[in-house]
Amino acid sequence: MGSEVFLYGYGLVCISMLIYNMIYNLYSQGNNRRLERHAAKLSRRVRRQFQYLMGNQEMESSHLHFIKRKLSKITYLLAFEHFLAEEEEREEKKAYLQRLRPVFQQLAKVYSKRENTQTAYFCYFLTCHGKELDCEELRRDIVSYMARDSLYCRVHVLKALCAFGDGKNVAEALLLMEQKQGAELHEKVIVEILLLFSGDASGLIEELWQNLPRFSLRVQRALLDYIRFKSGAYSERMYAIMEDPQADKELRFAAIRYFGKYPDPRAREALLRFVGDLNSLKWEYTAIAASSLARYSGEDVIKVLIRAMHSANWYVRYNASASLEAHGLSYEELLDVMNGDDRYARDMLAYRLEIRQMIEERRLARS
Amino acid sequence: MMDFIQLFLWAVEGLFVLYMIGYASFLFLSVTVGSSDLYAAKRRNLLKNELSDEYYVPVSIIVPAHNEAVTIEATIRSLLALEYKLYEIIVVDDGSTDETVKVVQEAFHMRKIHRPVQRRIHCQPLLGVYETREWKVPITLVQKKNGGKADALNMGINVSNYPYFLCIDADSVLQYDSLEKIVRPVLEDSRVVAVGGTVRPCNGAQIENGRVIRYRMPSKLLPCMQVLEYDRSFLASRILFDKFNGNIIISGAFGLFQKNTVIEAGGYDETTMGEDMELVVKLHVYCRENQKPYRIRYVTDAICWTQVPEKLKDLCKQRRRWHIGLFQCMMKYRRILGNIKYGAVGFISYLYFLIYELFSPYIELLGLFTTLLAFAVNLINLPFMILFFGIYVAYTAILSLTAFFARIHTIDLKLFFTDVLKAVGLCVIEVSCLRFVMAWVRMTALLGYKKKKNQWGRIERQKIEFK
Numbered sequence: 001m002g003s004e005v006f007l008y009g010y011g012l013v014c015i016s017m018l019i020y021n022m023i024y025n026l027y028s029q030g031n032n033r034r035l036e037r038h039a040a041k042l043s044r045r046v047r048r049q050f051q052y053l054m055g056n057q058e059m060e061s062s063h064l065h066f067i068k069r070k071l072s073k074i075t076y077l078l079a080f081e082h083f084l085a086e087e088e089e090r091e092e093k094k095a096y097l098q099r100l101r102p103v104f105q106q107l108a109k110v111y112s113k114r115e116n117t118q119t120a121y122f123c124y125f126l127t128c129h130g131k132e133l134d135c136e137e138l139r140r141d142i143v144s145y146m147a148r149d150s151l152y153c154r155v156h157v158l159k160a161l162c163a164f165g166d167g168k169n170v171a172e173a174l175l176l177m178e179q180k181q182g183a184e185l186h187e188k189v190i191v192e193i194l195l196l197f198s199g200d201a202s203g204l205i206e207e208l209w210q211n212l213p214r215f216s217l218r219v220q221r222a223l224l225d226y227i228r229f230k231s232g233a234y235s236e237r238m239y240a241i242m243e244d245p246q247a248d249k250e251l252r253f254a255a256i257r258y259f260g261k262y263p264d265p266r267a268r269e270a271l272l273r274f275v276g277d278l279n280s281l282k283w284e285y286t287a288i289a290a291s292s293l294a295r296y297s298g299e300d301v302i303k304v305l306i307r308a309m310h311s312a313n314w315y316v317r318y319n320a321s322a323s324l325e326a327h328g329l330s331y332e333e334l335l336d337v338m339n340g341d342d343r344y345a346r347d348m349l350a351y352r353l354e355i356r357q358m359i360e361e362r363r364l365a366r367s
Numbered sequence: 368m369m370d371f372i373q374l375f376l377w378a379v380e381g382l383f384v385l386y387m388i389g390y391a392s393f394l395f396l397s398v399t400v401g402s403s404d405l406y407a408a409k410r411r412n413l414l415k416n417e418l419s420d421e422y423y424v425p426v427s428i429i430v431p432a433h434n435e436a437v438t439i440e441a442t443i444r445s446l447l448a449l450e451y452k453l454y455e456i457i458v459v460d461d462g463s464t465d466e467t468v469k470v471v472q473e474a475f476h477m478r479k480i481h482r483p484v485q486r487r488i489h490c491q492p493l494l495g496v497y498e499t500r501e502w503k504v505p506i507t508l509v510q511k512k513n514g515g516k517a518d519a520l521n522m523g524i525n526v527s528n529y530p531y532f533l534c535i536d537a538d539s540v541l542q543y544d545s546l547e548k549i550v551r552p553v554l555e556d557s558r559v560v561a562v563g564g565t566v567r568p569c570n571g572a573q574i575e576n577g578r579v580i581r582y583r584m585p586s587k588l589l590p591c592m593q594v595l596e597y598d599r600s601f602l603a604s605r606i607l608f609d610k611f612n613g614n615i616i617i618s619g620a621f622g623l624f625q626k627n628t629v630i631e632a633g634g635y636d637e638t639t640m641g642e643d644m645e646l647v648v649k650l651h652v653y654c655r656e657n658q659k660p661y662r663i664r665y666v667t668d669a670i671c672w673t674q675v676p677e678k679l680k681d682l683c684k685q686r687r688r689w690h691i692g693l694f695q696c697m698m699k700y701r702r703i704l705g706n707i708k709y710g711a712v713g714f715i716s717y718l719y720f721l722i723y724e725l726f727s728p729y730i731e732l733l734g735l736f737t738t739l740l741a742f743a744v745n746l747i748n749l750p751f752m753i754l755f756f757g758i759y760v761a762y763t764a765i766l767s768l769t770a771f772f773a774r775i776h777t778i779d780l781k782l783f784f785t786d787v788l789k790a791v792g793l794c795v796i797e798v799s800c801l802r803f804v805m806a807w808v809r810m811t812a813l814l815g816y817k818k819k820k821n822q823w824g825r826i827e828r829q830k831i832e833f834k
Binding site: 124186 | 483
């Protein structure tokens with residue numbers, strides 16, 4: 001009897017799932033049509049408001065109530081997004097969205113109570129069309145979403161805030177994320193989103209510098225990478241990190257990479273020192289600094305890189321050879337290494353020169 | 368004597384009730400969880416709850432090849448069509464005796480180069496390296512002494528430049544967005560050390576520039592039944608295992624790995640035929656023994672299209688190889704069974720694979736033997752036996768169909784009426800016939816395996832139509 005119960009019970013659930021899947025299939029086939037219907041319904045009402053605005057009239061008083069009621073439903077928010085995406089950028093659209101500010105302030109509160117996926121979509125909407133809806137109160141509500149344990153919610157919140165372009169809110173949101181347990185944003189994701197920041201980047205960077213010690217090491221590293229991608233105006237502070245023996249090595253590596261992108265006479269000495277230090281325990285400093293020296297000219301640089309070619313560490317040799325190749329030295333100029341006894345150094349350099357030749361041939365063939 | 372036989376039959380009956388309840392519960396759970404997970408994923412996708420921007424994690428794609436002259440060019444061309452920016456392609460020729468090297472060299476204008484290789488994992492000696500920079504991404508062809516697929520993959524890892532590597536089979540084609548999709552779990556969770564993608568049979572699919580133009584059930588019966596089998600396996604059971612970080616298989620045809628962790632764990636084991644499963648179990652063991660936080664993920668929307676055997680002989684060869692690989696892996700890591708240190712992997716995943724994959728053909732043989740014995744001594748109720756078998760077939764067929772219908776929740780697959788008819792018809796044949804043939808193949812797989820354990824095992828390849 002016991003096994004029969006299992007069998008019939010499981011079979012019943014499976015058949016229900018099968019039927020559900022079939023019904024869902026039919027329903028989802030109609031989904032696009034439904035979305036189009038919603039969009040058409042909204043667009044008729046919204047276009048009428050556009051016309052009022054074009055004729056310097058005010059919108060219908062009932063419209064704000066109507067739109068708030070509709071956009072509280074996620075399917076209508078989806079349809080509204082589709083409609084706005086297809087509508088070209090014009091003054092009436094901007095003016096219309098500006099008049100929806102109070103509606104979106106209320107919607108921010110509505111969506112704060114919804115499940116994470118819907119809240120995330122609300123932020124996605126703001127990222128796409130939020131420029132005209134932007135106001136302090138809305139931003140404050142959005143920042144508070146960052147406390148949620150949802151990766152996509154956090155991603156879209158950060159994106160929306162970057163689209164609004166207020167550096168203070170972005171730093172605040174990142175700090176809130178750090179305080180709350182939950183989904184961590186990958187360093188790459190943080191950097192890429194910050195690069196979308198539409199406001200004054202130097203203001204954002206200043207906020208980030210001021211709060212830097214309050215972030216976890218992982219986020220600090222991402223922020224230093226962002227600064228490296230964005231601006232060369234922070235040599236002073238980067239130099240301090242690079243030369244601080246108490247600083248975490250990952251942060252010091254980020255600073256060394258910064259000076260690989262933005263050559264600086266003061267950093268040059270430090271980079272030469274790192275590459276010259278063949279202490280095997282510090283090979284990571286040597287390898288990254290060897291890579292950073294690609295943009296520094298001078299005989300002393302070549303000399304130290306050639307010396308690094310004899311390092312016992314594969315990565316040091318690899319990076320040093322890449323930097324030597326970047327200096328455009330000829331085979332003759334590298335004769336010492338190429339004819340030397342160190343087979344590892346010779347092989348590595350020969351390989352880089354072959355690659356350079358291959359790339360040059362490709363360029364020539366294309367031109 | 369009769370008393371003894373009766374006692375034996377009761378014991379077998381008890382064993383089978385437990386066995387079937389366990390199997391039915393697993394299938395039931397995997398299909399329901401899989402289906403609802405796919406539904407949730409589709410909803411997340413609709414509401415833009417995904418990392419849709421260009422977040423590029425650098426990936427080295429390693430293609431081990433042994434006598435793959437027929438398919439290798441199409442495979443590389445499909446890799447060049449990927450919509451991803453930061454990757455390299457490494458083809459490792461494992462001592463082919465056909466024209467694999469020549470085909471790659473000529474098709475992609477490769478040039479011999481003196482490249483130093485850091486040998487961080489042991490592998491057979493290098494015979495030559497060829498490179499080209501003429502294409503969208505660098506392509507490297509490594510020629511090495513024959514050492515087996517695992518050895519070729521280890522060489523690929525040694526040659527690779529990037530922190531993540533993706534291994535694919537030389538007879539497979541990646542969907543245009545598969546690389547972007549398979550790296551997402553890495554961006555979502557920094558503890559992820561390996562990600563498995565979904566493998567789908569490409570027999571019956573028309574693929575242009577990595578995009579599926581038409582996907583219908585294959586015209587031949589055998590590939591059709593394998594489609595049902597793949598749906599059950601990939602769209603159901605792997606999703607269930609993923610829920611508790613318990614996947615112990617990432618198909619060798621499509622898997623992404625964190626290079627450093629794989630090297631620390633010792634790379635692929637060249638002494639096993641199931642190198643893909645062995646590596647995943649090894650990663651579980653390595654991370655747990657070293658208390659390293661880790662996740663092994665499975666993603667449903669990263670798709671790799673692969674050729675499934677169209678001839679029964681080839682299918683038997685493939686399944687024999689898989690079963691030997693499974694046996695080797697289970698034996699090697701038998702210490703994890705029921706060991707609390709390995710958590711759910713030891714208690715659920717290992718136990719499942721041991722009972723329902725490794726031992727199942729023998730258990731089924733015992734069932735058959737017992738039925739015959741009961742029949743011989745007139746202790747069987749024939750109508751009831753037929754009814755029981757009918758219920759078994761119907762139940763498994765319904766589960767297969769549920770998994771098949773779950774494709775409506777995946778983003779890119781649509782349901783066609785004729786395909787539904789085919790699925791309904793064939794799921795019964797698959798459960799009642801093919802399954803028993805495969806049970807026989809698996810049961811006999813271990814006979815004389817020592818002799819053949821390191822052979823690649825040739826399966827007749829069809830040219831992939833990649834436009």
